[in-house]
Amino acid sequence: MKIIGIAGFSGSGKTTLIEKVIPLLVTGGLRVSLVKHAHHEFDVDQPGKDSWRHRHAGCAEVLITSSRRWALMHELRGAAEPSLQEQLKHLAPCDIVIVEGFKHAEMPKIEVHRKLAGAPLLFPEDPDIVAIATDEHLATELPQIALDDAEGVARFLVRHLGLDRARLGVVR
Template sequence: MRLYGITGWKNAGKTGLMERLVAEITARGLTVSTVKHAHHDTDIDQPGRDSHRHREAGAQEVLLSTPRRWALMHELREAGEPSLADLLSRLSPVDLVLIEGYKHAPHPKIETYRQVIGRPLLASKIGTIRAIAADGPVDTGLPVFDLDDTAAIADFILREVEL
């Protein structure tokens, strides 16, 4: 599986770009999976639902299956967060895995950047950032794409991973 990341400051457009890239790249006939890293505690389960009750009762893993999808929830129960490599090993094979977050991991990345945030480019400190997707001009030696030019960004990523 080939990996490519989208990183950037909070509210810089990462999730929107991820969503558009998945649609663009799958429309080209490639298979794509995604990994999203969150720095805060999040729960995809709802209190009161059967699967939530199973987890709250102490189940290590709860697999929820429906006619349309299945989801596996794994409780860490005081264990450390697994590495990105460990998580990737759990994915089914696809052409490309797009990773949101994990800015310091070794895979190549595009940084999303919005001028209004007023923060410096991460690319100046993170060597695995290969390009910038911005909402305006940026002073960098890297390729710069318009944040909304999904097709051009997808072309760049697919060239980078040789797909």
């Protein structure tokens, strides 16, 4: 399982870029998983639904399952947030894990930078940045890929992570 981070500040276009890259990798025969870090309290459950009621009644974990998907919700109940490495242990085997968020974790990362977002760049201070997807030319030796070039990002990921490119017709 290879891991790549997609890092940048809010409004830079991380989610949009990832949403365009994933189908290219999947069409190329790769099994892709994603870890998304939320910086605030979030809820994947709907108030009033059975699973929500059971979780709020005190369950430490609630697993919802159907013939189409399953989801496991784990309540920390005051415990420390698990590290990225601890969370990765919960994933089924796959070819690549894309990590959105965890911008300060040690892993190879593509920085997503949008000029109009006005956010600072990560690469000058983060040695784990291996490329930048951006809408402007930056003064760096790092590879730069156009922010709207999902195929270019997919090709870079495959090459950088040493994935089997023979299976990947669209991202060679």
